[in-house]
Amino acid sequence: GAVVSQHPSWVICKSGTSVKIECRSLDFQATTMFWYRQFPKQSLMLMATSNEGSKATYEQGVEKDKFLINHASLTLSTLTVTSAHPEDSSFYICSAREDRGNEKLFFGSGTQLSVL
Amino acid sequence: AQRVTQPEKLLSVFKGAPVELKCNYSYSGSPELFWYVQYSRQRLQLLLRHISRESIKGFTADLNKGETSFHLKKPFAQEEDSAMYYCALRGGWNQGGKLIFGQGTELSVKP
Numbered sequence: 001g002a003v004v005s006q007h008p009s010w011v012i013c014k015s016g017t018s019v020k021i022e023c024r025s026l027d028f029q030a031t032t033m034f035w036y037r038q039f040p041k042q043s044l045m046l047m048a049t050s051n052e053g054s055k056a057t058y059e060q061g062v063e064k065d066k067f068l069i070n071h072a073s074l075t076l077s078t079l080t081v082t083s084a085h086p087e088d089s090s091f092y093i094c095s096a097r098e099d100r101g102n103e104k105l106f107f108g109s110g111t112q113l114s115v116l
Numbered sequence: 117a118q119r120v121t122q123p124e125k126l127l128s129v130f131k132g133a134p135v136e137l138k139c140n141y142s143y144s145g146s147p148e149l150f151w152y153v154q155y156s157r158q159r160l161q162l163l164l165r166h167i168s169r170e171s172i173k174g175f176t177a178d179l180n181k182g183e184t185s186f187h188l189k190k191p192f193a194q195e196e197d198s199a200m201y202y203c204a205l206r207g208g209w210n211q212g213g214k215l216i217f218g219q220g221t222e223l224s225v226k227p
């Protein structure tokens with residue numbers, strides 16, 4: 001079946017640095033990908049919709065200059081957390097929507113970000 | 117506004133007992149409803165979607181537009197069903213087809 005690879009699975013960084021998270025659809029094309037944030041035992045909060053070749057659409061309350069999204073190809077979207085602070089520590093999950101067929105969503109395994 | 121509500125954070129049942137995970141939604145159009153499951157240390161995966169009207173791993177869910185509900189049911193719970201369950205709603209394409217999740221319900225099936 002379709003696989004979404006998310007990398008890295010965990011990262012620790014110092015406050016003030018930037019961290020890039022990659023989301024790849026391995027065997028299908030995905031014009032649209034989604035980025036979520038999840039706190040322990042809580043829901044997935046949609047941060048933004050990433051569209052290949054165009055600007056991402058951010059949800060209300062999500063700082064676009066803080067969470068930079070780039071979707072340069074049909075199989076890769078990246079989320080960069082800029083000038084990270086401890087409050088950015090969270091579990092970030094991407095999902096990719098298959099372009100063909102019934103347009104199912106497939107999820108990455110997530111990235112645990114810890115900002116010291 | 118789109119909203120998905122799962123009123124129970126934790127549901128604990130014994131093996132063999134029936135289980136119902138509640139989900140209510142708020143959406144002005146015709147939504148597409150899903151149930152996703154997240155087993156311990158695994159990624160989120162689709163369990164079932166309302167348009168398929170299928171039964172997966174013994175689970176079923178019926179969309180009730182009158183009550184705006186999409187409850188997940190299984191007549192006889194198994195220990196391996198223990199996981200986090202998320203109800204989700206997908207709006208129309210004019211909203212980017214984004215998926216909105218409920219708060220999640222942790223199902224614990226005891227032996």
